[in-house]
Amino acid sequence: MGAIPAITLNNAVQIPQLGFGTFQIEPEETRETTLAALEAGYRHIDTAQMYGNEKEVGQAVRDCGVDRADIFVTSKLNNDAHAHDDALKAFDRTMDELGLDYLDLFLIHWPLPGKGDFVETWKALEEIYRDGRAKSIGVSNFQPKHLNRLLQNTDVVPAVNQIEVHPYLTQDDVRAFGAEHDIATEAWSPIAQGKVLDDPTINRIAQREGKTPAQVTLRWHIQRGDIVFPKSVTQKRIEENFDIFGFELSEGDIGEISALNRDERVGPDPDTFNG
Numbered sequence: 001m002g003a004i005p006a007i008t009l010n011n012a013v014q015i016p017q018l019g020f021g022t023f024q025i026e027p028e029e030t031r032e033t034t035l036a037a038l039e040a041g042y043r044h045i046d047t048a049q050m051y052g053n054e055k056e057v058g059q060a061v062r063d064c065g066v067d068r069a070d071i072f073v074t075s076k077l078n079n080d081a082h083a084h085d086d087a088l089k090a091f092d093r094t095m096d097e098l099g100l101d102y103l104d105l106f107l108i109h110w111p112l113p114g115k116g117d118f119v120e121t122w123k124a125l126e127e128i129y130r131d132g133r134a135k136s137i138g139v140s141n142f143q144p145k146h147l148n149r150l151l152q153n154t155d156v157v158p159a160v161n162q163i164e165v166h167p168y169l170t171q172d173d174v175r176a177f178g179a180e181h182d183i184a185t186e187a188w189s190p191i192a193q194g195k196v197l198d199d200p201t202i203n204r205i206a207q208r209e210g211k212t213p214a215q216v217t218l219r220w221h222i223q224r225g226d227i228v229f230p231k232s233v234t235q236k237r238i239e240e241n242f243d244i245f246g247f248e249l250s251e252g253d254i255g256e257i258s259a260l261n262r263d264e265r266v267g268p269d270p271d272t273f274n275g
């Protein structure tokens with residue numbers, strides 16, 4: 001098994017391209033599951049205020065015996081805290097919950113275009129970044145028009161945009177906009193919460209490679225250059241999803257999987273979702 005590659009963000013910070021997602025992991029299960037991921041070799045954990053499990057993620061990070069500096073931890077601002085002062089207070093709460101001295105990456109979780117103004121929210125994140133309490137800041141679920149508004153009205157270019165991406169939603173336009181502006185794409189729900197795993201094309205390639213459909217799908221993301229953090233509470237899958245660096249898909253395979261796109265979301269549409 002090869003080492004996890006790192007992606008260099010626009011502020012020179014390095015992020016492991018593969019991480020562990022914690023959405024829908026119950027708080028009671030989170031410490032143990034996150035410890036299992038860290039034990040399997042993951043060094044990047046993705047949580048959010050909305051997931052209600054930051055405390056247990058923090059416990060795992062503190063208890064696992066790996067140096068804090070070697071683990072990349074992301075959290076995200078809740079949708080009810082977009083006002084400037086609310087965002088600062090919410091960040092303080094995140095740090096209390098996690099029990100860590102700094103965060104590696106803090107994101108605005110959703111743009112909420114029908115509510116308030118995310119430019120104000122971003123200015124609060126810029127303060128947190130300048131104070132060094134978050135080593136990088138970014139956004140999630142931003143469309144190019146939302147990113148353009150930030151680029152035109154604020155100073156710090158988001159380090160990442162975390163968006164839904166998988167073979168049924170390839171997001172070519174948002175990813176291209178990110179690439180053009182040096183904003184790394186993080187692909188959430190990378191296996192579409194399991195929905196792509198029965199796909200005949202993905203299964204054919206998986207059989208040929210002697211890999212599972214999840215491994216082939218995650219490998220497709222890695223070779224496209226996105227950052228991924230599949231979620232699983234199942235030990236075997238946690239290990240399986242980590243074991244994707246010992247094989248390579250051809251350009252033809254990548255093209256075939258990309259051609260499965262049908263603009264089908266498993267989550268909300270950022271243009272209409274308002275929290």
Ligand SMILES: NC(=O)c1ccc[n+]([C@@H]2O[C@H](COP(=O)([O-])OP(=O)(O)OC[C@H]3O[C@@H](n4cnc5c(N)ncnc54)[C@H](OP(=O)(O)O)[C@@H]3O)[C@@H](O)[C@H]2O)c1
Binds near residue numbers: 022023141214215233
């Ligand atoms: N920014 C956002 O708005 C946003 C939104 C959604 C997600 N996210 C982030 O992205 C992460 C990943 O997305 P996600 O959790 O929605 O979905 P996902 O990682 O695409 O899929 C998770 C589901 O697939 C199953 N699974 C995992 N590995 C598998 C494997 N090897 N074989 C078969 N089934 C497998 C899991 O089951 P078991 O757990 O039962 O094993 C779970 O039901 C989240 O955890 C979160 O950190 C961010």
